[in-house]
Amino acid sequence: MSRRRQRGFLKPKNLGKTFGRFLKYISDYKLQLIIVGVAILSSSGANIVGVYLLKPIINEYIVPFIGSKNPDLTGFIRMILLLGIIYLTGILGTYTYSRLMLNISTGTLKRLRVDMFTHMEKLPVKFFDTHTHGELMSRFTNDIDALREMISNGIPNIFNSTITVVGVFIMMLILSPLLTILVVFMLVLMLFTVRKIGGRSAMYFMKQQEALGKVNGYIEEMIEGQKVVKVFNREEKIKDGFEELNETLRAASTSAHTFAGILMPIMGNLSYVQYAITAAAGAIMAVNGIIDIGTIGSFLQYTRSFSHPITQISQQMNSILNALAGLERIFEILDQEPEEDAGSAELVYAQKDRDGMITEASEPTGMWAWKIKNGDGTVSYIELKGDVRLENVTFGYVENKTVLKGVSLYAKPGQKIAFVGSTGAGKTTVTNLINRFYDVPDGKIKYDGIDINQIKKSDLRRSMAMVLQDTHLFTGTVMDNIRYGRLDATDQECIQAAKLANAHSFIMHLPEGYNTLIHADGSNLSQGQRQLLAIARAAVANPPVLILDEATSSIDTRTEALIQKGMDKLMEGRTVFVIAHRLSTVRNADAIMVIENGEIIERGNHDDLMALKGRYYQLYTGMLELA
Ligand SMILES: Nc1ncnc2c1ncn2[C@@H]1O[C@H](COP(=O)(O)OP(=O)(O)O)[C@@H](O)[C@H]1O
Ligand SMILES: [Mg+2]
Structure with missing residues (x-):
């Protein structure tokens, strides 16, 4: 356990190859994956289109309505209905892909588990001499769990976020190149800040994981050795040891979360600042007649959904790398040479005829013989004696x-x-x-x-x-x-x-x-x-x-x-x-x-x-x- 926790941060050694093998595993679900792709497209597409519709809604309906005594609402209602249908399609898409990915992940994991277990049964005793139980167990538990997370969440999220970022970026460019440049500039600034804080936080998270691994390992060992502990009256002593490890964990955990805790509000506030600056810039442009109100409405909505997927991608990337490192360890087992067996002599039921010739019998006879296949295609029998x-x-x-x-x-x-x-x-x-x-x-x-x-x-x-x-x-x-x-x-x-x-x-x-x-x-x-x-x-x-x-x-x-x-x-x-x-x-x-x-x-x-x-x-x- 302890070793596994610390190793959890290892990056895969051969990313491309492991990912390639992973693709082979999920290729059983080709059709479902295609549907997933379409569903994700429609989910993020619906968002993008929906936001874009704000522009005509504001420009053609809401703005003309201002001050008018009895506006004709039919066109407006039609637009709202359209918006409703688009968002509904999006929701349907989201549901479809999460449901299908669940299918794909559980199915793939089942197959991996079966493959791993079946293969393990073929491995020679020597393999088990050189691998501890804990090590083998963690492939079936931790590594498989990380993989589940990656298939059902990580991959669709990254796909979704990427499409959203690209789509939103294009739409923003179409709406207003000038405001887009402003937003991108501020975003880079924000990401820089996040990286600064986030980097230190990652270090403390690593320390936290390490400390957690040690605590878990200690507990495991002491549970196993409980009787020995009692025999030698070491209860107090091991409590001290535990106390020490636990304190390290507490300290690391506090530091990690302090930074993470600062990060979220900073990000939140920065994005409000960014929003306000963009809105102000838009207002100035509108006053000068460079841009209309509807465009600003849509654009502001887009900026809100621009930074979130970017942070999503970087977060999910880590968990995917982590899962692939686990998958690599699973493949390591699958790649172990199975127990070789060049032997061809088989044990068969046998009987002796009157001249003492041994022949094969189909039923138990109380006598056994080794059936040996000779090089020339003939078989010979040797009585099983136990010599x-x-x-x-x-x-x-x-x-x-x-x-x-x-x-x-x-x-x-x-x-x-x-x-x-x-x-x-x-x-x-x-x-x-x-x-x-x-x-x-x-x-x-x-x-x-x-x-x-x-x-x-x-x-x-x-x-x-x-x-x-x-x-x-x-x-x-x-x-x-x-x-x-x-x-x-x-x-x-x-x-x-x-x-x-x-x-x-x-x-x-x-x-x-x-x-x-x-x-x-x-x-x-x-x-x-x-x-x-x-x-x-x-x-x-x-x-x-x-x-x-x-x-x-x-x-x-x-x-x-x-x-x-x-x-x-x-x-x-x-x-x-x-x-x-x-x-x-x-x-x-x-x-x-x-x-x-x-x-x-x-x-x-x-x-x-x-x-x-x-x-x-x-x-x-x-x-x-x-x-
Ligand atoms: N799986 C193993 N891997 C490496 N060394 C082993 C293994 N099993 C036994 N040994 C070593 O082989 C020697 C003989 O062990 P063993 O045959 O089990 O002794 P015993 O006579 O007590 O049955 C010992 O020195 C032991 O350390
Ligand atoms: Mg022995």
Whole structure:
């Protein structure tokens, strides 16, 4: 938020290009835009013509009426009616274009939001590593809002004002070139004054925005960290911090509005002065017979509607530039490279015929196969078993910082492979690579003998379920959240999975059982309960490969012992990668990898590693604590 507020004043980097892309977006509404153009023309045109009519009305009717005993009003009334019709057309035009622009803006914004959201779903995990939530959120909120303002107000206003200024200027020239020169001269003087005052005011407005951003950021941070604040009794301290920021905001805000406050009356008074001078000049000219009364009447009316649109244009210009800067940030997201996927191997239902040949099936058979398209157009099938191999994998999230250094390991179908090691050693990273959250060079990771880069990402991920280190629950019922693992699972299957994960008993104690609503990422559940739900979610997916990243770290030892049976059942017949904090849970693994600093320093089963009397032995016997 804070960053966004300050950046709100950034001008677009590439104005022309951004505006061009914007035009493409609204070009869906070509016909409506043409109507808008016509409506704006008729709206400002009606004003201009209406004012011009004052001249004949004054000259031909009002002036001759003066002193006449019984004037013929028919012509006058006809003129007034005409005036009425013209202004009505203007009102209709204004209504039409505002209504249509509303349509265009809401429609365009909807499309932009959809495009942005859809595109975001295609972006790689890496993108979310490098962009904060707040930053992404502000594109959907602040930037979109600025754009709404620009489409529904800014653009039609600028268009309208420009036509008015040009039209009025031409009409004034036609009426009286001499008076026009006078008006323009005074206007330049006025604008100069405004600029002088306005410039300082803009600086204070900028300071105000900056201060506001800091205040908002502070509030946001303190709301999020409320518990920590309380734990360390920092309430008074943070109040002082807030006080300080708030005072800066108050001061900046006062200065900004002081100048803005002076500006308006000055402008107002100056325009009266200008009006009076023009009227006086007109009167002198009329006395000398250079100009008639009707012309002065019209002309004076025009001068009143001349300066207003000029200030409008300069104001709207700022808000448009601001909106375009926001649009540029939106396009920045749309231009992000989507997650690449060159993989073509798909997961299909399969069956084996009598000679052991694998063929594709159209119905679930309980057997899956990888369907590989060969270069010569033929397809071949490889049974999905869950054999995972890493060969000399070296990887880093950012350049020049290797996290994994030459990791090799294999997991045969049905094996349980455990990773142990200190925090930050690289355990989660290994699993991030196996399901292609991040890419590794070709040929380094093989799944059932196939290079994982050749496997379609969605199918690869479908073949493995993951219980992530930080569980995430969605708004919805408990049942919905379990079913997230496999959308076509029946209620019965979900409950079965919950029982397997030992989540059933606590779910039954929730106010509405499986129909209890979970909100705000499961804040109404304990950390351990959330993990149990995450395990149930993985169980319902029923995949051949299972990755459990500290899945039971927040579950107490007693409950863990209780679910151990269920977990064992869940792991049965699957290839499982398990990262565990508590070493007791990995004892029965087929192979245990001890990872330190991105390297596997020891490997083997529990007995091997105990006999080795190395790192694992130290960890297990408690000589070394897992950090
Ligand atoms: N998304 C990321 N971007 C950059 N560095 C990361 C990212 N995730 C993890 N790391 C770094 O990689 C190293 C290994 O992390 P990780 O695999 O999560 O460790 P752990 O063994 O605790 O699961 C750590 O030094 C961590 O700082
Ligand atoms: Mg981890």
